[in-house]
Amino acid sequence: MSLRNIGIVYRKELTDSLRDRRTVISMVAVPLLLMPLITIGGGVLLIRQVGQAEQEVPKVMVLGGEDSPNVRAEIEKLTDVQIVPSKPDYSEEISNKEIRAAVEIPNGFDTALAGGESMTVKIYMYEGDLKSGFGADRLQKFFRDLRDRTIREELKARQLPETLVRPFDIEQQNVAPPEKVGGAVLGGLVPYFVILLCLTGAMYPAMDLTAGEKERGTIETILCSPVSRTHLVLGKFLMVLTASLATGALSIFSMAVSFGVGKHLLLGVADGAVDAALQITISGKAIVSIFLLVVPLAVFFSAALLAISLFAKSFKEAQSYLSPLMIVIVLPAVAAMLPGVELSTPLSLVPVLNTSLVSKEIIAGTYHWNYIALIFVSSCVYATAALWIAVKMFQREDVLFRS
Amino acid sequence: MIEAKQLVKRFRDKKRGEVRAVDHVSFSCRPGEIYGLLGANGAGKTTTLRMLATILEPSEGTAIVAGFDVRKDPQKVRSCVGFLSTATALYGRLTAIEMVQYFGRLHGLDEPTLARRIDAIFERLEMNEFRDRRCDNLSTGMKQKVSIARTLVHDPSVMVFDEPTVGLDVMAARTIAGFIRECRDQGKTVVFSTHVMSEVEKLCDHIGIIHGGKLLAEGTLADLRRTFGMQDLEDIFVKVVEP
Numbered sequence: 326m327s328l329r330n331i332g333i334v335y336r337k338e339l340t341d342s343l344r345d346r347r348t349v350i351s352m353v354a355v356p357l358l359l360m361p362l363i364t365i366g367g368g369v370l371l372i373r374q375v376g377q378a379e380q381e382v383p384k385v386m387v388l389g390g391e392d393s394p395n396v397r398a399e400i401e402k403l404t405d406v407q408i409v410p411s412k413p414d415y416s417e418e419i420s421n422k423e424i425r426a427a428v429e430i431p432n433g434f435d436t437a438l439a440g441g442e443s444m445t446v447k448i449y450m451y452e453g454d455l456k457s458g459f460g461a462d463r464l465q466k467f468f469r470d471l472r473d474r475t476i477r478e479e480l481k482a483r484q485l486p487e488t489l490v491r492p493f494d495i496e497q498q499n500v501a502p503p504e505k506v507g508g509a510v511l512g513g514l515v516p517y518f519v520i521l522l523c524l525t526g527a528m529y530p531a532m533d534l535t536a537g538e539k540e541r542g543t544i545e546t547i548l549c550s551p552v553s554r555t556h557l558v559l560g561k562f563l564m565v566l567t568a569s570l571a572t573g574a575l576s577i578f579s580m581a582v583s584f585g586v587g588k589h590l591l592l593g594v595a596d597g598a599v600d601a602a603l604q605i606t607i608s609g610k611a612i613v614s615i616f617l618l619v620v621p622l623a624v625f626f627s628a629a630l631l632a633i634s635l636f637a638k639s640f641k642e643a644q645s646y647l648s649p650l651m652i653v654i655v656l657p658a659v660a661a662m663l664p665g666v667e668l669s670t671p672l673s674l675v676p677v678l679n680t681s682l683v684s685k686e687i688i689a690g691t692y693h694w695n696y697i698a699l700i701f702v703s704s705c706v707y708a709t710a711a712l713w714i715a716v717k718m719f720q721r722e723d724v725l726f727r728s
Numbered sequence: 729m730i731e732a733k734q735l736v737k738r739f740r741d742k743k744r745g746e747v748r749a750v751d752h753v754s755f756s757c758r759p760g761e762i763y764g765l766l767g768a769n770g771a772g773k774t775t776t777l778r779m780l781a782t783i784l785e786p787s788e789g790t791a792i793v794a795g796f797d798v799r800k801d802p803q804k805v806r807s808c809v810g811f812l813s814t815a816t817a818l819y820g821r822l823t824a825i826e827m828v829q830y831f832g833r834l835h836g837l838d839e840p841t842l843a844r845r846i847d848a849i850f851e852r853l854e855m856n857e858f859r860d861r862r863c864d865n866l867s868t869g870m871k872q873k874v875s876i877a878r879t880l881v882h883d884p885s886v887m888v889f890d891e892p893t894v895g896l897d898v899m900a901a902r903t904i905a906g907f908i909r910e911c912r913d914q915g916k917t918v919v920f921s922t923h924v925m926s927e928v929e930k931l932c933d934h935i936g937i938i939h940g941g942k943l944l945a946e947g948t949l950a951d952l953r954r955t956f957g958m959q960d961l962e963d964i965f966v967k968v969v970e971p
Contacts, residue, residue: 333833337822344821344862542817546878548783549816550834551807722784723740 334560383460390430425460526572764932
């Protein structure tokens with residue numbers, strides 16, 4: 326094994342690749358621009374959308390209730406909804422987003438309310454539509470307040486305490502630290518992007534250094550040199566790994582900075598789940614841990630991409646092989662974000678999914694050292710196997726001179 | 729010195745099954761000589777030369793190149809061989825000097841020796857004007873000079889040229905022809921493949937006619953004319969390949 330020769334090949338490939346605009350874009354520009362765009366840009370957009378939806382006075386329809394002037398008069402006094410004339414095709418209007426919600430007041434509502442009879446008020450809305458949800462919420466609040474007020478008045482009239490109908494309260498309280506709450510909400514996204522960018526960062530150089538060389542005719546040139554094919558492939562592999570790790574490191578750095586800036590800009594402005602997500606703090610320890618776990622994964626990606634691209638005759642053919650691979654890699658990374666998918670011994674052996682799951686836990690501040698060790702070792706085994714295949718592929722004449 | 733001994737190269741083809749691209753080819757070439765392999769496309773010239781340059785491994789037989797066996801010491805063979813073909817392209821994003829430096833380093837030259845050799849080669853081939861220009865931005869003739877410099881940087885004793893003039897204009901082809909003669913005059917062993925009769929007539933001391941992977945006829949131009957009773961090399965070639 327000649328480190329000198331591997332170093333010569335690596336230095337040349339590095340110089341060559343850094344002069345290639347496409348490699349630089351995938352290695353540097355994408356992680357540095359994509360992360361702020363997703364975290365800050367996405368956050369601002371989300372908050373703006375929610376804010377706009379909240380500020381809108383939703384158009385709602387009141388169906389029935391002609392025999393209940395009291396409740397109708399009270400609804401019409403509401404300032405946070407706009408009552409529009411009722412029509413029989415209200416469900417179609419809700420579906421077409423012409424109105425946001427409709428409420429159906431049962432016949433004899435006022436009389437029944439005064440007489441203490443039970444009734445059901447139906448609210449119609451567009452499930453999943455934010456603005457429709459706000460419209461329905463406002464109608465629901467109105468009727469809930471009316472119900473509570475009626476109960477209170479009834480209890481007062483009978484000189485009974487309010488606790489009669491509400492003997493105790495139930496309160497949920499979060500005991501998890503804010504970073505863990507944030508980690509649970511957003512933690513899955515971080516490894517997803519880091520893994521995805523490690524893959525995309527390695528993809529272009531892997532194709533360029535193998536199929537690209539075949540297409541340009543330089544593969545025969547380099548095979549004329551006295552350097553062994555193992556040294557050649559290792560030099561090329563190191564370049565692809567550099568691109569993968571650089572992309573991964575830049576994306577982690579960019580994400581940490583983006584979260585810091587995004588948090589500063591958006592915290593307090595947002596609420597609910599968004600505010601919880603903003604509590605996320607990516608500590609230095611988490612960054613180092615994730616990066617160390619990503620290293621064997623990057624080795625695996627680099628070697629696998631190199632071996633697959635080497636088989637292709639042209640850059641275009643390599644692209645057609647690697648595009649489906651993206652889906653194969655992305656699926657387990659996405660699976661790690663699904664609720665209920667948690668670290669276990671069998672899942673610790675599934676490449677990509679294992680790193681995604683453990684990174685998610687690390688971001689939430691939990692370090693399962695037994696799983697971390699198992700994942701690191703299994704990823705190293707997969708990486709070694711992929712590298713061995715890449716070296717073997719580079720020895721095969723039918724692969725190098727495939728026609 | 730090159731001595732090819734019963735070289736065979738078999739490939740597996742999906743449609744045709746096993747194909748013998750080279751079938752028991754033997755010939756020798758001494759230092760200070762040019763041996764021309766003459767054959768049509770697909771005759772087995774490139775495969776033969778790739779085996780001599782150890783880019784491909786022979787299925788059977790072997791060759792001794794500069795005293796080393798292509799099967800046993802392929803790396804030592806490559807360090808003594810300069811291989812040039814139209815398929816040996818340049819790295820477009822490297823400059824002319826970086827391209828030559830890269831191959832010099834791969835051949836194990838130390839930096840002072842490399843610098844001296846590059847200075848001499850660039851001076852001799854008049855390459856200093858474009859030494860810092862990227863290969864992508866060079867003309868065909870300039871690219872040919874860089875390729876030549878790349879093959880010469882380690883001062884090989886054996887030169888292998890695989891159809892080096894294909895696709896070149898007259899001036900670039902003349903540069904290559906002049907370079908091949910110069911290699912012979914310097915005492916290098918030169919093997920040269922082509923399907924252009926005039927190039928063979930002008931350059932080669934010995935000629936081997938290859939067809940269907942087999943070496944069908946061999947000798948000096950005078951030997952071939954005498955054996956086949958014909959003056960024109962093209963007529964001789966046709967007579968050999970279509971008896």
